[in-house]
Amino acid sequence: MKKSDRKFKVVVIGGSAGSFSVVSKILSQLDPEFPVPLVLCLHRLKHVRSGLVEGLNLKSRIPVVEPFDKEKLKPGVAMLAPSNYHLFVEFDSTISLSTEEVYNHSRPAIDFAYSSAAYAFREKTLGIILTGANKDGARGLKGIKDKKGYTIVQDPSTCDVETMPQSALKLFEPDQILTPDEIVKVLNSLVG
Amino acid sequence: MGVTLGINDLKMVTAEMAEYPDMDYTGLSFSFLKRRLAYVFEKLKVRKLVAFSERLSDEDFREEVKYHMAVKVTEMFRDPGFWRSVRQNVFPVLGDHFTVWFPDTPSGEELFSFLVLLKESNLLESVDVVCQHPSEQLCNEISMGVFDTRNSELNHSNYKRLEESDRFEEYFTEESGDTIFNKALLKHCRFRTKAAGVAEEGEMFDFIVFRNSGINYSYSRHEELFKEIVDHIRPGGFLAIGVKETIPGNLKDYLTVVDDKESIFRKPGVKNE
Structure with a gap:
């Protein structure tokens, strides 16, 4: 199935070290009519609750919010996993948060965001893994692939730290390996 | 597998x-x-x-x-801003004697943080605290001051974000080679094995601390649970929930916002009303 043939119900982007600038670039070039809910799960300092969402909103062409527990996903809105909470995508298109144990030394854990989205929306999930310094996200992204979702890995040669995309590439073959500019093009192709 | x-x-x-x-x-x-x-x-x-x-x-x-x-709270003074707000906005109006309820106490960190805050505000003798969890073993461990010492460094750094002074080490003792929370601070705490959020009939509290437990419930049960909990807040009393939780449904109409950012609410009215 080609990505253009299906209507995605969610796009999940995960990243760690170096990902702020990539996510910021993506958001700044995204079509304001972007039609799909976007979930951002980025590793962040657990004791710093503010700053990141404000920073992303500076350049973003769609709103970026930190969701509350049980908040509904919204088309064209980017929801950033709050610090010190895991984020899960639910069947009823809501977000649930959790303070369960850290996973891959992380809370939020990217694996949880990916795998919950894959479980909820299966082939209608688009997962993108960006630059990062640990292996969190690799298994979850494979989970999206296993459920016939669409997977994109940032080209390691364009990453500040390539551990995270390389971990994914060791586990499975994604649908595409793309530069940040190419990722933007793919996302904007979902409009209309 | x-x-x-x-x-x-x-x-x-x-x-x-x-x-x-x-x-x-x-x-x-x-x-x-x-x-x-x-x-x-x-x-x-x-x-x-x-x-x-x-x-x-x-x-x-x-x-x-x-x-x-039980989902254990993995650090003391999680969200230092919350504890600062409790000290500034809640403690000054609780009166000479007050009752506090932790409707779900899955680990000691949240309770111990609260007791340290009370101690430093000279309120430790003014309080009765009720803590509960369905697990008897967990209640016993917390009542004995047991906590996860792997997070000591994080606990300390959270505390330092809250406090100007640094008396953190005073709140811990060594017992049989293990570091435990100072049991002297637990003397006004009562533990009971009970399901989360279930109080005795007619029990009323001046402050209920129910942070990050409600997020584990389904939408419908979440609303029921909060209704039960709000019913046990004394007029003029306070409710604290997690910073990324919301008060469900029309219960918002029964509470006023004390600190929106730190999710602290108050039931209108006056104590002993």
């Missing part, structure tokens, strides 16, 4: 568990249950759902299940 639980499995197993005291987990969200039971199965080395069901008749096994179902 762990046990994979589908929705029907979860419905069946929670119905079986609910037949035992303080084991009604039917109100938890499916996704949370799925994760949590997978965690419990791993901890208890359960390989098959049918084996889990059979072992539920064993009281000791049930206790272990209740123990591991």
Whole structure:
């Protein structure tokens, strides 16, 4: 199935070290009519609750919010996993948060965001893994692939730290390996 | 390979568990249950759902299940801004004597943080604290000052974000080679084994601390649970929930916002009304 043939119900982007600038670039070039809910799960300092969402909103062409527990996903809105909470995508298109144990030394854990989205929306999930310094996200992204979702890995040669995309590439073959500019093009192709 | 639980499995197993005291987990969200039971199965080395069901008749096994179902708060002074707000906005209006309820106490960190705050505000003798959890073992551990010492550094750094002085070491003692929370600070705390959020009839509290537990419940149970909890706030009393939680449904109409950012609310009215 080609990505253009299906209507995605969610796009999940995960990243760690170096990902702020990539996510910021993506958001700044995204079509304001972007039609799909976007979930951002980025590793962040657990004791710093503010700053990141404000920073992303500076350049973003769609709103970026930190969701509350049980908040509904919204088309064209980017929801950033709050610090010190895991984020899960639910069947009823809501977000649930959790303070369960850290996973891959992380809370939020990217694996949880990916795998919950894959479980909820299966082939209608688009997962993108960006630059990062640990292996969190690799298994979850494979989970999206296993459920016939669409997977994109940032080209390691364009990453500040390539551990995270390389971990994914060791586990499975994604649908595409793309530069940040190419990722933007793919996302904007979902409009209309 | 762990046990994979589908929705029907979860419905069946929670119905079986609910037949035992303080084991009604039917109100938890499916996704949370799925994760949590997978965690419990791993901890208890359960390989098959049918084996889990059979072992539920064993009281000791049930206790272990209740123990591991708890999502422990992994750090003291989580959200230092919240504790600062409690000190500034809640403590000054609680009066000479007040009662506090922790409707779900899955680990000591939240309670111990609160007791340190009371101690430093010279309010430790003014309070009666009720803590509860379905697991007797967990209640015993917390009442003995046991906590996860792996996070000591994080606990200390959170405390330093809150405090100008640094008396953190004063709140811990060594016992049989282990670091435990100073039990002297626990003297006005009462522990009881009870399901989360279930109070005695007619019990009223001046301050209820229920942070990050409500997020584990389904939408419908979440609303019921909060209604029950709000009913037990004394007029003029306070409710604290997690910073990323919201007060469900029309319950917002019964509470005023004290600190929106730190999720502290107050029931209108005057104490002893």
